[in-house]
Amino acid sequence: MNMLPAVEVSQTPEEKFREYLASRPKPQRFTNQQRDMVQYIFSKHNHFDADELIDEMKRENFQVSRPTVYRTLKKLVDAGLLRKINLGKRTVYEHDYGYAQHDHLYCDQCGSMIEFQESRLDELIRDVCQDQQFQLGGHSFIIRGTCADCNRARMTKRRLDLV
Numbered sequence: 001m002n003m004l005p006a007v008e009v010s011q012t013p014e015e016k017f018r019e020y021l022a023s024r025p026k027p028q029r030f031t032n033q034q035r036d037m038v039q040y041i042f043s044k045h046n047h048f049d050a051d052e053l054i055d056e057m058k059r060e061n062f063q064v065s066r067p068t069v070y071r072t073l074k075k076l077v078d079a080g081l082l083r084k085i086n087l088g089k090r091t092v093y094e095h096d097y098g099y100a101q102h103d104h105l106y107c108d109q110c111g112s113m114i115e116f117q118e119s120r121l122d123e124l125i126r127d128v129c130q131d132q133q134f135q136l137g138g139h140s141f142i143i144r145g146t147c148a149d150c151n152r153a154r155m156t157k158r159r160l161d162l163v
């Protein structure tokens with residue numbers, strides 16, 4: 001996947017998460033499993049769901065329990081480290097911290113997520129917010145459809161059917 005440029009941040013994801021845990025009304029311990037998860041998730045940028053993360057981490061011999069993964073993902077979203085994206089049938093996560101604001105094209109056929117940045121869209125959103133006197137926190141546009149690869153495959157199939 002094409003990665004967007006990283007955004008300069010003052011803390012590592014791990015430091016930011018530790019700070020979040022410590023500042024809870026009831027401070028929470030940063031466990032080894034959570035540390036593994038944060039390090040693993042922030043080693044690469046992608047869009048993943050909880051089950052994919054569990055499978056991948058297990059394949060790499062990490063000790064992960066399903067309830068911990070679900071609980072920690074929720075906390076990582078709460079701490080501003082991850083962004084949750086609802087795709088209808090699936091819920092995926094991606095880095096929010098240290099990663100540029102962007103939007104997505106979502107392929108219904110193969111499930112791929114294509115990231116893009118479009119300044120004209122950002123401008124439009126700012127105008128809409130201004131009109132409504134709404135303070136912009138962020139946005140997450142999802143454009144659904146069929147990606148170029150799937151479209152090509154479909155066209156090829158159609159051509160073959162006609163022969």
Ligand SMILES: [Zn+2]
Pocket residue numbers: 107108109110111112146147148149150151
């Ligand atoms: Zn596709």
Ligand SMILES: [Zn+2]
Pocket residue numbers: 047094102103104113115
């Ligand atoms: Zn993304």
